[in-house]
Amino acid sequence: MSVLLNRRTVVTGLILFAVLFPFVTRNDYVIHIMTLSFIWMIGVYGLNLLAGYTGYLSLAHAGFFAVGAYSLGLLTVEAGVNFWLALILACLFTGILGFLIGMIALRTREHFFAIYTLCVGYIIYLVIYKWDGLTGGVRGLIGIPAPSNIGPISFTSSISQYFLVLFFLLLTIFFIYRIVHSLTGRTFMAIRNSEDLALTLGISTMKNKLVSFVLSTIFAGLAGALYAGFVRFIGPDIGYITITFDLLIYLLIGGIGTMSGPIVGTLLIVWLSQYLQFLQDYRMLVFGPLLAFLIIFYPWGIVGIFQQWKQKRQARKARSIHQEENRKDEVELDAGVSADQEQVREG
Amino acid sequence: MFLQTKGLTKQFGGLVAVNKVDFTVEKGKINAIIGPNGAGKTTFFNLISGFHPPSAGQVIFKGRDITHLPPDQIARLGIARTFQTTHLFEQSTVLDNVIVGHRLRTSSTLWDAIFRTARHQREEKQCRDKALDVLDFVGLTDAADRLVAGLTQEAKKRAAFALALATDPEVVFLDEPAAGVNPDETDGLAELIRKMVERGVTVCLIEHKMQMIMNLADKIMVLNFGEKIAEGTPHEIMNNEDVIRAYLGGNAIA
Ligand SMILES: Nc1ncnc2c1ncn2[C@@H]1O[C@H](COP(=O)(O)OP(=O)(O)OP(=O)(O)O)[C@@H](O)[C@H]1O
């Protein structure tokens, strides 16, 4: 119970912080960077559902991000569709493409899956880059409208855009939280743990992997579409492999397969990159070793370190309670108790 | 006829791992398969549970041909199995490992998960109750909240049994349930296997521990180089010339 209350206060505190943040900083640039990192987080959550909870590391996610962005861009700029309708259609279209690609990609496993999706991501990038007539090729797509007004609310100021993206981020987290903590989530994790075991437990692995893959691409598409409406200009670079690796680094540093990893990793790396901007591309000299260190020693990232620490503390507490009981029951058995104490100190 | 294989054969390239095996699993009994390393025992299980498509032959379960069904559908028919090495998730608790075992008897979808429908609540409880029930059955109630990583080999085997039982099976195939477990604990596992049969679950197991098998099994089949060389009661098997020759002919048995 206290754990639940604890979690509730932490979550409420974080939401409150996020809501108050723009009023506290009042710095447009800072708000801009924060909005961008929220957009990345949505994509990272999508990747986490697939790679972290289902065990399939996709390297095509920048591609799906770009598909979402270009769908929104083309629908609003070329077809004159309303922003909100375009946003829904962009997610839908990304999901359908995800479905078709997933049908083939998910027949491979592990590193073959990673390599296959890497190729898919690159092909998506190439199509956007080369299909001048539709996408504008290298010139990119300009003049994407900002989200249209909803009643009296307009989305032209940076603060209103911030709140719009925050809303979608919270929605994403809500969805992912509910999925992960459900029978469906347990099914995904059973597949991650051992696909063979999942099969013997009567789980239709193909169907479940496909659900996870499609959801994950829809979140990537949503992030892309929001990006397009926020930055208002997109080029083929947003589909390039470096974006996939950015998302992956945020996820790995924060903690793959954890609920808060995407937030922690994205915030940390985005702001660290801001402070290290003077280093330009040499920033990677900082991130590279950090990433290698984490993956080797803490495969569940920063959130994993925290969880381990909490688990250890709980175990220690449990053991000292146990020890208390021992002391009451067997006062005369001094030897036994001191052996117990020894163990506690070791732990 | 409960479960039957007819001329079941599996070839890996030039190697015939299982060769024209006719076998029946008798309902309500403890059926055993023994044989030297590499005899094709695990492969035989893989064929029945749908992991490998057979090269020839048939698997019939309660009058239905299940030869070409995928593994998940075979599991849903009530055929469970464990692996030679338990595939449990070590970083998670015993209970969390076992809860998903009953998933196949539920029908909650993504929709139910996101909107926390009444069906989802009901089925989640159903899975949890089933997990607690089978953990109690295998004697792991006290370990339910412990990480699998911290369990003994024997407790892991029990957890794997629990997971198989959570699927509500009619028959379980156990691949070397007592491997890597000390003699005292082996007796405990044998006891548990008997208890499973009493509960109405038919058992078919592979085992190298001869003493255990001879005490436990109602019926034994011996495989050697993929072929069935003998079948019968423990007493018949112990006195079978071919079996003695196969075991003494260089293939030592643990
Ligand atoms: N997937 C596979 N591909 C190729 N050969 C295989 C495959 N699985 C098993 N084999 C081969 O088939 C033969 C039978 O193997 P199997 O694992 O069924 O033996 P086993 O009786 O279970 O042995 P053990 O007692 O050591 O577990 C072995 O020669 C093995 O190398």
Ligand SMILES: [Mg+2]
């Ligand atoms: Mg084997």
